[in-house]
Amino acid sequence: MSLIVVAAVAFCLAPCLVAAADTVSARRPLRGNDTVVSAQGKFEAGLFSPGSSGRFYLGIWYKNIPVHTVIWVGNRASPLSNATSAELRVSPDDGNLELVGFTADGSAAPGVVWSSNLSLSSPGSSNNTAEIRDNGNLVLLDGGNSSNVLWQSFDHPTDTLVPEAWLGEDKLTGVYQRMTSWRNAEDPAPGLFSNTIDTNGTSEFFYFWNGSRMYWRSGVWTGRVFALLPEAVNNVLFNQTYVETPAHRRLSWALYDNATITRQVMDNTGQAKQYIWVPASQSWQFFWAAPTVQCDVYAVCGALGVCDQRSQPSCRCPPGLEPASENDWRLSDWTGGCRRSSPLVCARNGSTTDGFQALTNVKLPDDPLALDHAKSKAECESACLNNCSCQAYTFSDGGGCAVWHGEFRNLQQLYADSTASGSELHLRLSESGLRDLSRGSKKKGGVEWPVVLGIVLACVAALVASALLAWVLLSRRRRRLRNMANEKGSSLAVYSYGDLRAATKNFSERLGGGGFGSVYRGVLKDGEGNSTEVAVKKLEGLRQGDKQFRAEVNTLGRIQHVNLVRLLGFCSSGDDKLLLVYEYMPNGSLEGYLFKAGSSCPSWRDRYGIMLGVARGLAYLHDGCRERIIHCDVKPENILLDKDLCAKIADFGMAKLVGRDFSRALTTMRGTVGYLAPEWISGLPISAKADVYSFGMVLFELISGRRNADLQGEGAGQSSSSGAAGGEEEEDSNGGSDADAGRRVLMFFPVWAAGKVAEGEVGAVADPRLRGDVSEEQLERACRTACWCIQDQEEHRPTMAQVVQALEGVIPVHMPPMPRALQNLVNNPLPLCGMPLLFMQGCSKAVVM
Known part of the structure; x- marks a missing residue:
């Protein structure tokens, strides 16, 4: 999915002034584009048209949110062809709330396309009124007693649940409330995915495909949470409750906090997703999903489709097939599955010229048919070919022969590091x-002679042309890099190598460095004799340096924020002379400020200001830019402090830009041990929540004034935490002995904290x-926020926008x-040296505190 894939869709609305009413009645219906608005202006009801569909529906949406977000739809399966002749009214005959108009199927006369469908026989039924309330509930009120609610939309949810709404069973009527997905982003007709409470009477909720196949369960209510839902769901923004009464x-x-705007949606991809409205970015922020893994949704990719968790989107068609x-598929509705690009050829007598394509390391589709008589792969293949309805087969020495007839579903691509074992499907x-x-x-690489001849001719042409193009390429490279300074409104300066060498006194005052180069202090003078202190980063290593150079210029050249280090300009004068010029930070890095031996102790006020500054900078990167930026290497060394101790995030050489249509990126593991999120170490695609995890680790270090993970012992040097605390060497709390000499001990502070x-x-x-x-209040907030940030599962962690709000x-x-x-560290503190989570090698034991 993706920067975050937001479930809100842009809707086409009539570009005219719309009249807003307080209530709907027989005497005062809503016609055309008229709407009814809640008392405080939070919700609005009327007709809308999703996307470019040209179909119209009765819906409820947020009134004051610019991203048009519908929470309820009346006539889901019976759209109107136009809005001009439509009318929402209270029926003068039976008092029901009803929608009248021309249906999209080409009806010749207007008719009732949706109704509250109540059996009303009281004399005053024609005086009933309908209104929209500030919680988003559309209600039909008794004309003789306005406190009597006859019908309400909360009893009939569609795909969305908002605060104060409910899901469950009405014991008096036997009706079950359930959420059912839209078919796709432009069609609110009931989709294939739904959820509802256990019909056998327990408190558990189940998610279904096609109303029959259960693929996820919430666990029973424990009195505080549902057993299989993350606790973050019930602790951060709202209080979730389960109630059982005779009714x-x-x-x-x-x-x-009633000012919070949030909603839960049964998405058309089969996941229930929670979103929170972030006013600062004017967008919906993804919070959590169930199930957390897209491919755990049954048949999300439809018949013959493959679910691949590491691809964007998650669904693709196997070789030789194409989307049905x-x-x-453009609308993220993959449930229609795939079809063969060329149809199978099979005669009635079973003769065929078909063959098989092997799909390796896959989780096999559900519901195979075992063929016990086929004892070898050849016999299994022959049995499938001789049956015209056979679509695929698999054979293994342990499992024998299995075949699939008709359209199989739930095929998944696996990887080497997967916990499940993969098979080969033919x-x-x-x-x-x-x-x-x-x-x-x-x-792609065959050896047919015509292809080879073409390659040879192309190579000869390339050799001839290369001499003519060499000087063009060299000049274009410099021009392209210079143009980077002018892209997207940037004001980056372009410096010569000689200017920067003079400014840094031949790179004599080194401020620090890392894997991609060193940073030097410099002084630049303008034409009027004014001096500006700068930090010049000299990238070292040709190919790698050029890559990091481009990444950093492209990233920082398009963003400006008070908590991000400012890139002033750059120099490109050959592959070995790539330099970046930053504003100078006189107080250096947070690493030196916190941990350098002999440094003064930062006050709590300064620390809390740094926490907020870093959080705001990351929140801007994740939600405030045109493209979401994942920093990928948040640590104290990459947080710089200006003269006023304002924190600024630096070093964007590893940053990953993620388009707004995606929520995560697949990238090789990189960064710094001790700050890496578990999903990154596991090789999974990362999201902005990887930065959240790293920030949580930095938060612990700011709070405690010590390193999270220290190595003590021969070859490791003195613990930086003990150095920061005054130079006293910490003892091994597990009672180290002479036998431990020359070994290294891992001190992992967050376990104890x-x-x-x-x-x-x-x-x-x-x-x-x-x-x-x-x-004390700030300390408690910071400690709890840090613990939320370092949760193992990324969906349990808050967003950086929520972190800012928390702090x-x-x-x-x-x-x-x-x-x-x-x-696990607390319960099993000793055998940790080989833990993949920490990537620590050569240590003999681990110490919790």
Whole structure:
């Protein structure tokens, strides 16, 4: 999916002034583009048309949110062909709320396309009224008693659940409330995915494909949460409750802060997704999803489709197949599946020229048919070919022969690091389809003589042309890099190598460095004799340096924020002379400020200001830019401090730009041990939540004044945490002996700190050098926020926008659960040297504190 794929869709609305009413009645219907608005202006009801569909629906949406977001649809399966002749009214005959108009199927006369469908026989029924309330509930009120609600939209949810709404069972009527996905972004007709409470009477909720196949469950209500839902769902923004009475059993939820705008959607990709409206970025921010992994949704890619968690989008067609509907796939509706580019050829007598294409390392589709009589792969293949309805087969020595007839579903691509074991599936294709695949392979590297001759001729032409183009390429390279300074409104300066060499006194005052080069202090003078202190980053290494150079200029050249280091200009004078010029930070890096031996102890006020500055900078990168930027290497060394101790995030050489149509990126593991999120180490695609994890680790270091992970022992040097604390060497709390000499011991502070936070002893986590001079309320907020940030599962972590709100005190921060990986460290502290999470090698034991 993606920067985040937001479930909100742009809707085509009539570009005319719309009249807004308070209520709907028989005497005062809504016609055409008229709407009814809630008392405080939070919600609006009327007709809308999704996308470019040209179909019209009765809906409810947020009134004051610029991204038109519908929370309820009336006539989902019966759209109107136009809005001008439509009318929402209270029926003068029976008092029902009804929508009248021309249906999109070409009806000759207007008719009732949707109704509240109640059996009303009271004399005053024609006086009933309808109104939209500030919680988004459309209600039909008794004309004789306005406090009596006859019908309400909350009893009939579509794909969205908002605060104060509910899901469950009405025991009096036997009706179940359920959320059902839209078919796609432009069609609110009921899709294939839905959820509802257990019909057998338990408190558990189930997610279904096609109303029959269960693919996810919430777990039963524990009295506080649903057993299989992350605790973050019930702790950060709202209080989720389950209630059972003689009249109903249902789930509902209420906000801690009524100013928060959030909604839960049964997405057309089969996941229930929670979104929060972020006013700063004017967008919906993804919060969590269930199931958390897209490919855990049954048959999300439809018949013959392959779900690949590491691709964007997650669904693709196997070789030789294509989407059954390109338009549906464009709208992220993959449930129509795939079809063969060339149809199978099979005579009634079973003769065929079809063959098979092997799909390796896949999770096999569901519901295979075992063929016990086929004892070898050849016999299994022959049995499939001799049956015209056979679509695929698999054979293994342990599992024997299995075949699939008709359209199989739920095929998944696996990878080497997957916990599940993969198999080989042989997909049936026509002879022409196999020939097309073979021809495509030859185009990629075959040895047919015409192809070889073409390659030779192309190479000769390239050699002849290369001499003429060499000087053009060299000049274009410099011109292209200079043009980078002018892209997207940037004001970057272009410096010569000689200017920067003179400014840095031949690169004599080194400020620091990393894997991609060194940073030097310099002084630049303008034509009027004014001097400006700068930091010049000299990238070292040709190919790698050029890549990092481009990444950093392209990233920083398009963004400006008070908490991001400012790139002033650059120099490109040959592959070995790539330099970046930044504003100078007189207080250096946060690493030196916190951990350098002999440095003064930063005050709590300064630390909290740095926390907020870094959080705001990351929130801007994730949500405030045209493209989401994942920094990928958040650590104290990459946080710089100006003369006023304003924190500025630096070093964007590893940053990853993610388009707004995607929520995550697949990238090789990089960064710094101790700050890497678990999903990154596991080789999974990363999202902005990887930065959140790293920030949580930095937060612990700011709070405690010590490194999170220290190595002590021969060859490791003195612990930086002990150095920061005054130079006293810490003892091995496990009672080290002479036998441990020459070995290294891992000191992982967050294990102990998270335990103290869970026990409510946050004061023990603060830097002892502060001698208790801290704000207890801020300390508790920072500690709890840090624990939320370092949760194992990325969907449990807050967004950086939420982190900013938490640190600012805008939203409450409730007690976080102990991260499971850290809990394992607490329960099993010794055998950690080989833990993949930490990538520590050569240590003999690990110490929790």
